Amino acid sequence: MIVLVGFLGAGKTTVGRALARRLDVPFADADHVLVERLGRPVAEVFATDGEAFFRRAEHEAVVDLLTSSDGVLALGGGAVEHPGTAAALAALPQRRPGSSVVHLVVDLAAARERVGGDPGRPMLARPDLADVHARRAPGYAAVATLEVATHGRRVDEVVDAVVAGLPRG
Numbered sequence: 337m338i339v340l341v342g343f344l345g346a347g348k349t350t351v352g353r354a355l356a357r358r359l360d361v362p363f364a365d366a367d368h369v370l371v372e373r374l375g376r377p378v379a380e381v382f383a384t385d386g387e388a389f390f391r392r393a394e395h396e397a398v399v400d401l402l403t404s405s406d407g408v409l410a411l412g413g414g415a416v417e418h419p420g421t422a423a424a425l426a427a428l429p430q431r432r433p434g435s436s437v438v439h440l441v442v443d444l445a446a447a448r449e450r451v452g453g454d455p456g457r458p459m460l461a462r463p464d465l466a467d468v469h470a471r472r473a474p475g476y477a478a479v480a481t482l483e484v485a486t487h488g489r490r491v492d493e494v495v496d497a498v499v500a501g502l503p504r505g
């Protein structure tokens with residue numbers, strides 16, 4: 337399986353869907369699975385139950401998906417901040433040989449350009465978003481088997497770069 341990680345707006349969902357189509361494999365998005373499970377949109381879960389509740393539920397959903405899903409899996413931007421999720425991602429290539437964890441790299445300015453102001457992404461309202469971006473970068477890098485820059489590349493070009501970087505076979 338191929339798991340996509342990266343900051344908000346990196347293109348995990350968009351690139352993930354296009355990559356799955358290109359490789360003719362299934363696609364799943366952890367945020368979508370979670371929203372379905374919880375029965376409420378992300379912003380509402382943040383507002384009513386708080387971020388800590390969201391993170392616990394996200395961890396459970398991601399651990400399930402890392403076992404049950406196949407093809408391409410896009411994670412939420414904050415998933416790697418849960419130590420249990422980070423450990424599960426780091427162990428993935430050994431546990432499921434042939435799998436890859438791809439970090440789609442986006443700088444803060446590009447992320448803001450792409451998704452800034454989206455009320456469905458409550459993290460964007462944080463005044464310390466730059467700190468969050470800086471804090472997460474090593475977390476993505478630590479679990480990634482491949483890093484792909486997204487800045488200045490169209491979605492199909494990012495897909496090309498991912499495919500080119502994947503191990504053959």
Ligand SMILES: Nc1ncnc2c1ncn2[C@@H]1O[C@H](COP(=O)(O)OP(=O)(O)OP(=O)(O)O)[C@@H](O)[C@H]1O
Pocket residue numbers: 342343344345346347348349350351367410411412413414450451457486487489490491494
């Ligand atoms: N390479 C790209 N160039 C320009 N725009 C892009 C690129 N990749 C994604 N986008 C656009 O950025 C927006 C956010 O993309 P997407 O929802 O896939 O990000 P994400 O990484 O899944 O974010 P989140 O962490 O919030 O789930 C979308 O409008 C998408 O079309």
Ligand SMILES: O=C(O)C1=C[C@@H](O)[C@@H](O)[C@H](O)C1
Pocket residue numbers: 343344367378411412413414415456457458459
């Ligand atoms: O970066 C984050 O913390 C988030 C990213 C999105 O994918 C969602 O998981 C949610 O909006 C939180």
Ligand SMILES: [Mg+2]
Pocket residue numbers: 348349350365367410411412
């Ligand atoms: Mg997404």
